[in-house]
Amino acid sequence: MSEAQYLSGRLLLAMPNMYDPNFERAVIAMCVHDENGALGIGVGHLRDDISFHGLLEQLDIEPGDAPDCPVHHGGPVETARGFVLHSADWGGEGTLLVNPFGALSGSVDVLRAIAAGRGPRHWLVALGYAGWASGQLEQEMSRPGWYAATGRAPILYDTPAEDRWNATWAAEGINPSMLAGDGGNA
Numbered sequence: 001m002s003e004a005q006y007l008s009g010r011l012l013l014a015m016p017n018m019y020d021p022n023f024e025r026a027v028i029a030m031c032v033h034d035e036n037g038a039l040g041i042g043v044g045h046l047r048d049d050i051s052f053h054g055l056l057e058q059l060d061i062e063p064g065d066a067p068d069c070p071v072h073h074g075g076p077v078e079t080a081r082g083f084v085l086h087s088a089d090w091g092g093e094g095t096l097l098v099n100p101f102g103a104l105s106g107s108v109d110v111l112r113a114i115a116a117g118r119g120p121r122h123w124l125v126a127l128g129y130a131g132w133a134s135g136q137l138e139q140e141m142s143r144p145g146w147y148a149a150t151g152r153a154p155i156l157y158d159t160p161a162e163d164r165w166n167a168t169w170a171a172e173g174i175n176p177s178m179l180a181g182d183g184g185n186a
Helices: 053-059 108-115 136-141 154-157 159-170
Strands: 012-013 027-034 037-042 048-051 070-073 077-086 096-098 102-105 123-133 146-151
Touching: 012 159, 027 096, 027 154, 027 159, 037 070, 037 136, 048 053, 053 070, 053 108, 053 123, 077 108, 108 123, 123 136, 136 146, 146 159, 154 159
Parallel strands: 070 123
Antiparallel strands: 012 027, 012 146, 027 037, 037 123, 048 070, 077 102, 077 123, 096 102
């Protein structure tokens, strides 16, 4: 895969009938993809065991005026580790710019800023991530299972999590009910 084909800033969609239950109807905001591997944050499924205010409480952060909202299942790796995908109008130590989504922060500083009312305008919180070793995602992309869609910030920040998979396909001009989950052999 050439440098131009790296998937940072794309929305990675699991094809229908993917055989890995960790990624059933997954929407992954790809944040890093280079010669060292790839890291993405799942934005298509919510956790039912914790809310944003619950997470803040666990970290001894007063929620202030921050809205309580769901926390996303970011992926199957390090499910206790938190990430915030957010608009680029906020940055802190270790914040990584991820165009066109904005940025990714993994420090507690962004949570404190959100709770204090001085954080990014748009944000979503996830626990865990999807990660691939060097060359692993390229190998997976060569087989049926994943589709790399154009990254669109409005789908991330303005579309409910449960609707992002269908909304991303629709934005690509594809009806997912017309897709086959398996590839053929000639």
